[in-house]
Amino acid sequence: MKDKKPMKSVFKEGAITSEFIGNSIYKHQTKTSIGAHNIFLGQVRADDIDGKIVSAIEYTAYEDMANQKFHEIRESAFEKFDLTCMHIYHSLGTVKAGEICLFVFVSSPRRKVVFEALEYIVEAIKADVPVFGKEIFEDESHQWKVNS
Template identity: 35%
Template sequence: MFIEIRNSPISEEEALAKLEKGGCGSTVLFSGIVRPEEGGRRISALHYEHYPGMAERMITVIVTDAMKNFRISDAAVIHRTGDVPAGEISVVVAVSSERRKEGFRACEEIIDRLKTTVPIWKKEIGEVTQWQSERLQQREERKQK
Protein backbone atom coordinates (compact mmCIF):
# COMPACT_ATOMS: atom_id res chain seq x y z
CA MET A 1 0.00 0.00 0.00
CA PHE A 2 1.31 3.45 -0.88
CA ILE A 3 -0.37 6.69 0.19
CA GLU A 4 1.00 10.16 -0.29
CA ILE A 5 -0.34 13.72 -0.23
CA ARG A 6 2.13 16.28 -1.48
CA ASN A 7 2.52 19.76 -2.86
CA SER A 8 4.15 18.94 -6.21
CA PRO A 9 3.10 17.41 -9.56
CA ILE A 10 2.04 13.76 -9.55
CA SER A 11 1.85 11.18 -12.33
CA GLU A 12 0.01 8.01 -13.26
CA GLU A 13 3.34 6.27 -13.89
CA GLU A 14 4.59 6.73 -10.33
CA ALA A 15 1.36 5.32 -8.88
CA LEU A 16 1.57 2.26 -11.12
CA ALA A 17 5.24 1.82 -10.25
CA LYS A 18 4.37 1.63 -6.52
CA LEU A 19 1.99 -1.32 -6.99
CA GLU A 20 2.86 -4.84 -5.96
CA LYS A 21 1.77 -6.80 -9.03
CA GLY A 22 3.06 -10.32 -8.34
CA GLY A 23 0.48 -12.88 -9.44
CA CYS A 24 -1.93 -10.16 -10.59
CA GLY A 25 -3.86 -10.28 -13.85
CA SER A 26 -5.10 -6.70 -13.70
CA THR A 27 -4.20 -3.16 -12.84
CA VAL A 28 -6.85 -0.42 -12.78
CA LEU A 29 -5.95 3.26 -12.77
CA PHE A 30 -8.07 6.33 -12.04
CA SER A 31 -6.67 9.81 -12.48
CA GLY A 32 -8.59 12.94 -11.54
CA ILE A 33 -7.78 15.92 -13.76
CA VAL A 34 -8.66 19.54 -13.03
CA ARG A 35 -11.31 20.70 -15.49
CA PRO A 36 -11.16 24.23 -16.96
CA GLU A 37 -14.68 24.90 -15.69
CA GLU A 38 -16.41 24.53 -12.33
CA GLY A 39 -20.05 25.41 -11.65
CA GLY A 40 -20.38 27.10 -15.04
CA ARG A 41 -17.37 29.38 -14.48
CA ARG A 42 -13.95 29.26 -16.09
CA ILE A 43 -11.14 28.43 -13.75
CA SER A 44 -7.37 28.44 -14.20
CA ALA A 45 -6.61 26.11 -11.29
CA LEU A 46 -7.90 24.39 -8.19
CA HIS A 47 -6.15 25.01 -4.89
CA TYR A 48 -6.22 21.94 -2.62
CA GLU A 49 -5.76 22.01 1.14
CA HIS A 50 -5.81 19.00 3.48
CA TYR A 51 -5.68 18.20 7.18
CA PRO A 52 -2.17 16.71 7.43
CA GLY A 53 -2.12 13.43 9.31
CA MET A 54 -5.88 12.94 9.46
CA ALA A 55 -6.28 12.87 5.67
CA GLU A 56 -3.50 10.29 5.19
CA ARG A 57 -4.87 8.15 8.00
CA MET A 58 -8.41 8.18 6.57
CA ILE A 59 -7.13 7.14 3.14
CA THR A 60 -5.20 4.30 4.81
CA VAL A 61 -8.46 3.07 6.38
CA ILE A 62 -10.27 3.32 3.02
CA VAL A 63 -7.56 1.36 1.20
CA THR A 64 -7.37 -1.25 3.98
CA ASP A 65 -11.15 -1.75 3.71
CA ALA A 66 -10.89 -2.09 -0.09
CA MET A 67 -8.10 -4.64 0.18
CA LYS A 68 -10.25 -6.70 2.52
CA ASN A 69 -13.63 -6.26 0.82
CA PHE A 70 -12.55 -6.66 -2.80
CA ARG A 71 -9.57 -8.97 -2.32
CA ILE A 72 -7.25 -6.71 -4.28
CA SER A 73 -3.51 -7.25 -4.02
CA ASP A 74 -2.33 -3.68 -3.61
CA ALA A 75 -3.28 -0.03 -4.04
CA ALA A 76 -1.52 3.31 -4.43
CA VAL A 77 -3.17 6.68 -3.79
CA ILE A 78 -1.38 9.96 -4.49
CA HIS A 79 -3.09 13.34 -4.02
CA ARG A 80 -1.61 16.69 -4.95
CA THR A 81 -2.18 19.81 -2.85
CA GLY A 82 -1.54 23.50 -3.43
CA ASP A 83 -2.40 25.06 -6.80
CA VAL A 84 -3.13 22.47 -9.50
CA PRO A 85 -3.55 24.11 -12.94
CA ALA A 86 -6.44 23.07 -15.20
CA GLY A 87 -5.44 20.05 -17.25
CA GLU A 88 -3.10 18.64 -14.60
CA ILE A 89 -3.65 15.61 -12.37
CA SER A 90 -4.88 16.21 -8.82
CA VAL A 91 -5.31 12.61 -7.67
CA VAL A 92 -4.33 9.13 -8.82
CA VAL A 93 -5.68 5.79 -7.57
CA ALA A 94 -4.05 2.59 -8.84
CA VAL A 95 -5.16 -0.91 -7.90
CA SER A 96 -3.73 -4.34 -8.69
CA SER A 97 -5.76 -7.52 -8.39
CA GLU A 98 -5.97 -11.05 -9.64
CA ARG A 99 -9.10 -10.29 -11.70
CA ARG A 100 -10.29 -7.05 -13.28
CA LYS A 101 -13.78 -7.00 -11.71
CA GLU A 102 -12.45 -6.62 -8.17
CA GLY A 103 -9.99 -4.00 -9.38
CA PHE A 104 -12.64 -1.82 -11.02
CA ARG A 105 -14.95 -2.04 -8.00
CA ALA A 106 -12.16 -1.33 -5.52
CA CYS A 107 -10.85 1.64 -7.50
CA GLU A 108 -14.34 3.18 -7.66
CA GLU A 109 -14.93 2.59 -3.94
CA ILE A 110 -11.60 4.16 -3.00
CA ILE A 111 -12.06 7.34 -5.04
CA ASP A 112 -15.73 7.72 -4.01
CA ARG A 113 -14.93 7.46 -0.29
CA LEU A 114 -11.88 9.68 -0.65
CA LYS A 115 -13.92 12.40 -2.36
CA THR A 116 -16.77 12.34 0.13
CA THR A 117 -15.10 11.73 3.50
CA VAL A 118 -11.41 12.69 3.54
CA PRO A 119 -10.63 16.23 4.81
CA ILE A 120 -9.39 17.75 1.56
CA TRP A 121 -10.87 21.03 0.38
CA LYS A 122 -10.59 22.86 -2.91
CA LYS A 123 -10.73 26.49 -3.88
CA GLU A 124 -11.68 27.46 -7.42
CA ILE A 125 -9.27 30.00 -8.85
CA GLY A 126 -10.53 31.89 -11.88
CA GLU A 127 -13.28 34.32 -12.87
CA VAL A 128 -14.43 34.08 -9.27
CA THR A 129 -12.04 32.70 -6.65
CA GLN A 130 -14.00 30.84 -4.01
CA TRP A 131 -13.89 27.69 -1.88
CA GLN A 132 -16.04 25.12 -3.60
CA SER A 133 -17.90 24.15 -0.43
CA GLU A 134 -18.80 27.82 0.02
CA ARG A 135 -20.22 28.05 -3.52
CA LEU A 136 -22.22 24.85 -3.03
CA GLN A 137 -23.56 26.12 0.30
CA GLN A 138 -24.66 29.39 -1.34
CA ARG A 139 -26.36 27.40 -4.11
CA GLU A 140 -28.29 25.38 -1.51
CA GLU A 141 -29.35 28.57 0.30
CA ARG A 142 -30.65 30.05 -2.97
CA LYS A 143 -32.65 26.87 -3.62
CA GLN A 144 -34.28 27.09 -0.19
CA LYS A 145 -35.41 30.71 -0.68
Template identity: 40%
Template structure:
Protein backbone atom coordinates in the same frame (compact mmCIF):
# COMPACT_ATOMS: atom_id res chain seq x y z
CA UNK B 1 1.76 3.91 -0.78
CA UNK B 2 -0.22 6.89 0.45
CA UNK B 3 1.14 10.24 -0.58
CA UNK B 4 -0.01 13.84 -0.16
CA UNK B 5 2.36 15.94 -2.19
CA UNK B 6 2.97 19.42 -3.55
CA UNK B 7 4.95 17.97 -6.44
CA UNK B 8 3.39 16.76 -9.71
CA UNK B 9 2.05 13.21 -9.42
CA UNK B 10 4.01 10.54 -11.25
CA UNK B 11 1.10 8.39 -12.48
CA UNK B 12 3.40 5.66 -13.76
CA UNK B 13 4.95 5.36 -10.31
CA UNK B 14 1.49 5.02 -8.75
CA UNK B 15 0.68 2.22 -11.23
CA UNK B 16 4.02 0.50 -10.67
CA UNK B 17 3.58 0.64 -6.89
CA UNK B 18 0.14 -0.98 -7.14
CA UNK B 19 1.21 -3.66 -9.60
CA UNK B 20 1.79 -7.27 -8.68
CA UNK B 21 3.01 -10.31 -10.62
CA UNK B 22 0.06 -12.22 -9.16
CA UNK B 23 -2.41 -9.74 -10.64
CA UNK B 24 -4.33 -10.01 -13.87
CA UNK B 25 -5.63 -6.46 -13.62
CA UNK B 26 -4.32 -3.05 -12.63
CA UNK B 27 -6.99 -0.37 -12.49
CA UNK B 28 -6.06 3.30 -12.26
CA UNK B 29 -8.15 6.41 -11.78
CA UNK B 30 -6.60 9.75 -12.60
CA UNK B 31 -8.46 12.89 -11.50
CA UNK B 32 -7.60 16.07 -13.37
CA UNK B 33 -8.36 19.76 -12.99
CA UNK B 34 -11.26 20.95 -15.19
CA UNK B 35 -10.97 24.30 -16.87
CA UNK B 36 -14.57 25.28 -16.13
CA UNK B 37 -17.16 25.33 -13.36
CA UNK B 38 -20.66 26.87 -13.23
CA UNK B 39 -20.09 28.17 -16.75
CA UNK B 40 -17.01 30.13 -15.74
CA UNK B 41 -13.37 29.65 -16.63
CA UNK B 42 -11.24 28.18 -13.86
CA UNK B 43 -7.84 29.85 -13.77
CA UNK B 44 -6.40 27.54 -11.14
CA UNK B 45 -7.35 25.44 -8.12
CA UNK B 46 -5.92 25.64 -4.63
CA UNK B 47 -5.83 22.28 -2.83
CA UNK B 48 -5.33 22.07 0.89
CA UNK B 49 -5.10 18.99 3.15
CA UNK B 50 -5.12 18.19 6.83
CA UNK B 51 -2.26 15.91 6.03
CA UNK B 52 -1.95 13.64 9.06
CA UNK B 53 -5.69 12.97 9.15
CA UNK B 54 -5.92 12.65 5.36
CA UNK B 55 -3.31 9.90 5.38
CA UNK B 56 -5.15 8.14 8.22
CA UNK B 57 -8.52 8.36 6.47
CA UNK B 58 -7.07 7.05 3.20
CA UNK B 59 -5.55 4.15 5.15
CA UNK B 60 -9.00 3.32 6.60
CA UNK B 61 -10.49 3.34 3.07
CA UNK B 62 -7.77 1.00 1.83
CA UNK B 63 -8.35 -1.30 4.82
CA UNK B 64 -12.08 -1.41 4.03
CA UNK B 65 -11.37 -2.06 0.34
CA UNK B 66 -8.93 -4.84 1.27
CA UNK B 67 -11.68 -6.60 3.20
CA UNK B 68 -14.11 -6.35 0.30
CA UNK B 69 -11.88 -7.13 -2.68
CA UNK B 70 -8.75 -9.27 -3.08
CA UNK B 71 -6.28 -6.38 -3.43
CA UNK B 72 -2.78 -7.49 -4.36
CA UNK B 73 -1.38 -3.96 -4.47
CA UNK B 74 -2.57 -0.37 -4.20
CA UNK B 75 -1.37 3.21 -4.23
CA UNK B 76 -3.02 6.59 -3.67
CA UNK B 77 -1.38 9.93 -4.40
CA UNK B 78 -3.09 13.30 -3.93
CA UNK B 79 -1.65 16.63 -4.94
CA UNK B 80 -2.00 19.80 -2.88
CA UNK B 81 -1.09 23.41 -3.61
CA UNK B 82 -1.79 25.34 -6.80
CA UNK B 83 -2.94 23.29 -9.80
CA UNK B 84 -3.69 24.50 -13.32
CA UNK B 85 -6.33 22.98 -15.63
CA UNK B 86 -5.19 19.65 -17.04
CA UNK B 87 -2.91 18.82 -14.13
CA UNK B 88 -3.36 15.58 -12.19
CA UNK B 89 -4.94 16.14 -8.78
CA UNK B 90 -5.27 12.54 -7.67
CA UNK B 91 -4.23 9.07 -8.80
CA UNK B 92 -5.55 5.80 -7.38
CA UNK B 93 -4.33 2.41 -8.56
CA UNK B 94 -5.19 -1.11 -7.41
CA UNK B 95 -4.29 -4.55 -8.66
CA UNK B 96 -6.39 -7.71 -8.28
CA UNK B 97 -6.39 -11.20 -9.82
CA UNK B 98 -9.31 -10.32 -12.15
CA UNK B 99 -10.56 -7.10 -13.70
CA UNK B 100 -14.05 -6.82 -12.19
CA UNK B 101 -12.69 -6.52 -8.66
CA UNK B 102 -10.13 -3.94 -9.77
CA UNK B 103 -12.81 -1.67 -11.27
CA UNK B 104 -15.02 -1.94 -8.20
CA UNK B 105 -12.21 -1.44 -5.68
CA UNK B 106 -10.76 1.54 -7.55
CA UNK B 107 -14.18 3.22 -7.80
CA UNK B 108 -14.89 2.56 -4.12
CA UNK B 109 -11.58 4.12 -3.09
CA UNK B 110 -11.96 7.32 -5.14
CA UNK B 111 -15.67 7.72 -4.31
CA UNK B 112 -15.04 7.31 -0.58
CA UNK B 113 -11.95 9.53 -0.69
CA UNK B 114 -14.08 12.33 -2.09
CA UNK B 115 -16.54 12.25 0.82
CA UNK B 116 -14.30 11.31 3.76
CA UNK B 117 -10.75 12.54 3.34
CA UNK B 118 -9.99 16.03 4.69
CA UNK B 119 -8.80 17.68 1.50
CA UNK B 120 -10.34 20.88 0.17
CA UNK B 121 -10.21 22.75 -3.09
CA UNK B 122 -10.87 26.35 -3.92
CA UNK B 123 -11.70 27.32 -7.48
CA UNK B 124 -10.12 30.56 -8.57
CA UNK B 125 -11.94 32.31 -11.42
CA UNK B 126 -11.04 35.42 -13.35
CA UNK B 127 -13.45 37.40 -11.13
CA UNK B 128 -13.37 35.65 -7.76
CA UNK B 129 -12.86 32.44 -5.84
CA UNK B 130 -14.91 29.81 -4.06
CA UNK B 131 -14.35 26.85 -1.71
CA UNK B 132 -16.07 23.92 -3.39
CA UNK B 133 -19.23 22.50 -1.81
CA UNK B 134 -18.85 24.60 1.33
CA UNK B 135 -22.38 26.03 1.26
CA UNK B 136 -25.70 24.38 0.35
CA UNK B 137 -26.41 27.08 -2.22
CA UNK B 138 -23.26 26.40 -4.17
CA UNK B 139 -23.08 22.62 -3.82
CA UNK B 140 -21.90 21.17 -7.12
CA UNK B 141 -21.21 17.74 -8.52
CA UNK B 142 -17.48 17.36 -8.67
Protein backbone atom coordinates in the same frame (compact mmCIF):
# COMPACT_ATOMS: atom_id res chain seq x y z
CA MET C 1 1.56 -11.16 -0.66
CA LYS C 2 -0.58 -8.17 0.24
CA ASP C 3 1.23 -4.89 0.00
CA LYS C 4 0.11 -3.49 3.36
CA LYS C 5 2.61 -0.88 4.38
CA PRO C 6 2.40 1.29 7.49
CA MET C 7 0.58 4.58 7.21
CA LYS C 8 2.26 7.00 4.84
CA SER C 9 1.30 10.35 3.45
CA VAL C 10 -0.62 10.25 0.20
CA PHE C 11 -0.09 13.95 -0.40
CA LYS C 12 2.19 15.32 -3.05
CA GLU C 13 2.99 18.95 -3.62
CA GLY C 14 1.59 20.16 -6.95
CA ALA C 15 0.25 18.19 -9.89
CA ILE C 16 0.81 14.45 -10.33
CA THR C 17 2.83 14.06 -13.50
CA SER C 18 2.33 11.48 -16.24
CA GLU C 19 5.97 10.43 -15.67
CA PHE C 20 5.14 9.58 -12.06
CA ILE C 21 2.05 7.64 -13.13
CA GLY C 22 3.94 5.80 -15.87
CA ASN C 23 6.72 4.94 -13.46
CA SER C 24 4.19 3.53 -10.97
CA ILE C 25 2.85 1.22 -13.66
CA TYR C 26 6.37 0.17 -14.59
CA LYS C 27 7.20 -0.72 -10.96
CA HIS C 28 4.42 -3.33 -10.98
CA GLN C 29 5.99 -5.41 -13.73
CA THR C 30 7.84 -7.43 -11.11
CA LYS C 31 4.58 -8.34 -9.35
CA THR C 32 3.59 -11.15 -11.65
CA SER C 33 0.64 -12.45 -9.61
CA ILE C 34 -1.25 -9.39 -10.83
CA GLY C 35 -3.53 -9.89 -13.81
CA ALA C 36 -5.42 -6.60 -13.80
CA HIS C 37 -4.76 -2.97 -12.88
CA ASN C 38 -7.29 -0.18 -12.75
CA ILE C 39 -6.45 3.50 -12.50
CA PHE C 40 -8.47 6.59 -11.67
CA LEU C 41 -7.08 9.99 -12.52
CA GLY C 42 -8.81 13.10 -11.26
CA GLN C 43 -8.15 16.09 -13.50
CA VAL C 44 -8.79 19.74 -12.73
CA ARG C 45 -11.64 20.97 -14.92
CA ALA C 46 -11.74 24.49 -16.35
CA ASP C 47 -15.32 25.06 -15.19
CA ASP C 48 -17.18 28.08 -16.51
CA ILE C 49 -18.95 29.66 -13.52
CA ASP C 50 -21.03 32.71 -14.43
CA GLY C 51 -18.70 33.55 -17.27
CA LYS C 52 -15.51 33.10 -15.24
CA ILE C 53 -13.18 30.23 -16.08
CA VAL C 54 -11.41 28.15 -13.41
CA SER C 55 -7.69 28.25 -14.15
CA ALA C 56 -6.43 26.20 -11.17
CA ILE C 57 -7.40 24.63 -7.87
CA GLU C 58 -5.38 25.25 -4.75
CA TYR C 59 -5.70 22.21 -2.48
CA THR C 60 -5.34 22.24 1.29
CA ALA C 61 -6.13 19.49 3.79
CA TYR C 62 -6.43 18.69 7.45
CA GLU C 63 -3.45 16.49 6.82
CA ASP C 64 -3.32 14.35 9.96
CA MET C 65 -7.01 13.48 9.77
CA ALA C 66 -6.85 13.05 5.98
CA ASN C 67 -3.97 10.59 6.22
CA GLN C 68 -5.88 8.70 8.90
CA LYS C 69 -8.96 8.57 6.63
CA PHE C 70 -6.89 7.42 3.65
CA HIS C 71 -5.50 4.71 5.89
CA GLU C 72 -9.01 3.58 6.93
CA ILE C 73 -10.18 3.56 3.31
CA ARG C 74 -7.15 1.49 2.40
CA GLU C 75 -7.73 -1.00 5.22
CA SER C 76 -11.40 -1.41 4.37
CA ALA C 77 -10.68 -1.81 0.64
CA PHE C 78 -8.20 -4.61 1.39
CA GLU C 79 -10.83 -6.23 3.60
CA LYS C 80 -13.62 -6.02 1.02
CA PHE C 81 -11.70 -6.86 -2.16
CA ASP C 82 -9.03 -9.34 -3.17
CA LEU C 83 -6.42 -6.71 -3.98
CA THR C 84 -2.73 -7.35 -4.49
CA CYS C 85 -1.86 -3.71 -3.98
CA MET C 86 -3.23 -0.25 -3.92
CA HIS C 87 -1.78 3.26 -4.16
CA ILE C 88 -3.37 6.65 -3.60
CA TYR C 89 -1.80 10.03 -4.29
CA HIS C 90 -3.50 13.39 -3.87
CA SER C 91 -2.15 16.82 -4.68
CA LEU C 92 -1.73 19.70 -2.28
CA GLY C 93 -1.07 23.25 -3.41
CA THR C 94 -1.78 24.55 -6.88
CA VAL C 95 -2.88 22.27 -9.70
CA LYS C 96 -3.69 23.93 -13.02
CA ALA C 97 -6.69 23.09 -15.19
CA GLY C 98 -5.87 20.00 -17.22
CA GLU C 99 -3.40 18.64 -14.66
CA ILE C 100 -3.89 15.56 -12.47
CA CYS C 101 -4.76 16.02 -8.78
CA LEU C 102 -5.76 12.47 -7.75
CA PHE C 103 -4.20 9.15 -8.74
CA VAL C 104 -5.69 5.90 -7.45
CA PHE C 105 -4.11 2.64 -8.62
CA VAL C 106 -5.45 -0.80 -7.69
CA SER C 107 -4.18 -4.21 -8.74
CA SER C 108 -5.53 -7.73 -8.40
CA PRO C 109 -5.12 -11.16 -9.99
CA ARG C 110 -8.57 -10.70 -11.63
CA ARG C 111 -10.27 -7.85 -13.47
CA LYS C 112 -13.75 -7.78 -11.86
CA VAL C 113 -12.29 -6.95 -8.49
CA VAL C 114 -10.41 -3.87 -9.67
CA PHE C 115 -13.47 -2.27 -11.29
CA GLU C 116 -15.48 -2.52 -8.07
CA ALA C 117 -12.62 -1.64 -5.76
CA LEU C 118 -11.63 1.49 -7.66
CA GLU C 119 -15.14 2.95 -7.57
CA TYR C 120 -15.46 2.16 -3.87
CA ILE C 121 -12.15 3.85 -3.07
CA VAL C 122 -12.70 6.98 -5.15
CA GLU C 123 -16.19 7.54 -3.74
CA ALA C 124 -14.90 7.07 -0.19
CA ILE C 125 -12.11 9.61 -0.80
CA LYS C 126 -14.60 12.18 -2.10
CA ALA C 127 -16.96 11.66 0.87
CA ASP C 128 -14.67 11.12 3.87
CA VAL C 129 -11.34 12.84 3.43
CA PRO C 130 -10.97 16.44 4.65
CA VAL C 131 -9.45 18.01 1.55
CA PHE C 132 -10.46 21.49 0.45
CA GLY C 133 -10.20 23.12 -2.96
CA LYS C 134 -10.03 26.80 -3.76
CA GLU C 135 -11.01 27.33 -7.38
CA ILE C 136 -8.93 30.17 -8.76
CA PHE C 137 -10.41 32.05 -11.70
CA GLU C 138 -8.47 33.64 -14.53
CA ASP C 139 -9.07 37.08 -12.97
CA GLU C 140 -7.53 35.79 -9.68
CA SER C 141 -10.82 35.86 -7.75
CA HIS C 142 -11.84 32.56 -6.13
CA GLN C 143 -14.62 30.33 -4.89
CA TRP C 144 -14.54 27.17 -2.80
CA LYS C 145 -15.16 23.85 -4.52
CA VAL C 146 -17.68 21.41 -3.03
CA ASN C 147 -17.91 17.77 -4.07
CA SER C 148 -21.29 16.87 -5.57
